[in-house]
Amino acid sequence: MDSFSSPSSGSSSQFSTDEFMDQLKTQLAQAYAEEFLETVRGKCFEKCITKPGSSLSGSESSCISRCVERYIEATGIVSRSLFSAPR
Amino acid sequence: MDASSLNSAELQRLISQEKERAMMNEMVAKLTSACWDKCITGTPGSKFSSSESSCLSNCAQRYMDMSIIIMKRFQSMQI
Numbered sequence: 001m002d003s004f005s006s007p008s009s010g011s012s013s014q015f016s017t018d019e020f021m022d023q024l025k026t027q028l029a030q031a032y033a034e035e036f037l038e039t040v041r042g043k044c045f046e047k048c049i050t051k052p053g054s055s056l057s058g059s060e061s062s063c064i065s066r067c068v069e070r071y072i073e074a075t076g077i078v079s080r081s082l083f084s085a086p087r
Numbered sequence: 088m089d090a091s092s093l094n095s096a097e098l099q100r101l102i103s104q105e106k107e108r109a110m111m112n113e114m115v116a117k118l119t120s121a122c123w124d125k126c127i128t129g130t131p132g133s134k135f136s137s138s139e140s141s142c143l144s145n146c147a148q149r150y151m152d153m154s155i156i157i158m159k160r161f162q163s164m165q166i
Contacts, residue, residue, distance in 0.1 A: 001128075002166055004102055008128075008156070017095065017097060017101065017163070019097050019103075020098065021098075021101050021105075024102070024105055025105065028105060029110075032109075032116075035116065036116065039116065039119075043123060044131075047127075047130060047131055048130070048131075051129075063131060064148070066131045066132060066133055067131040069133040070127065070135060071123065071130075071131075073117050073135065074122070074123050074135075074143050075115065075116075075119045076144070077135075077140055077143045077144055077145055077147075078115055078118050078119045078122055078134075078144075078147045078156055079115045079119075080144075080150055081143070081144040081145075081147040082114070082115065082118070082147050082151065083111075086164055
């Protein structure tokens with residue numbers, strides 16, 4: 001698929017609405033995933049790697065695994081709290 | 088599959104919806120980050136304690152309460 005032309009040129013290679021929306025949703029999802037990963041990296045580095053050694057210890061590795069799971073769980077708790085328990 | 092131009096009202100409506108969704112995701116992300124810092128004080132365990140999970144849930148709702156107060160206060164200050 002070649003790049004789209006600007007609307008004002010009126011040429012024949014225009015996106016359909018569906019194609020455009022698919023691309024938009026994909027890009028939004030990718031941006032969101034990258035931002036989420038960056039946040040988790042920051043939080044778990046802070047919690048689990050208190051004194052960086054010459055390699056990751058076993059306890060640091062398991063801390064990181066638990067941290068990722070807990071952060072995902074926290075996101076769910078906050079999300080449900082905001083959107084399914086109105087006052 | 089239609090071939091509408093990029094200026095249709097329908098497309099604008101769909102884009103608005105996605106924008107709304109993205110803003111909600113952003114709010115959840117920001118709140119989760121702030122509430123994590125407030126509520127998860129120790130090393131992450133294999134599950135949340137009940138005080139940790141209620142703290143997270145309360146945190147989000149108190150933030151929303153605070154938002155409303157701030158808006159009202161701000162509105163009452165406008166001349």
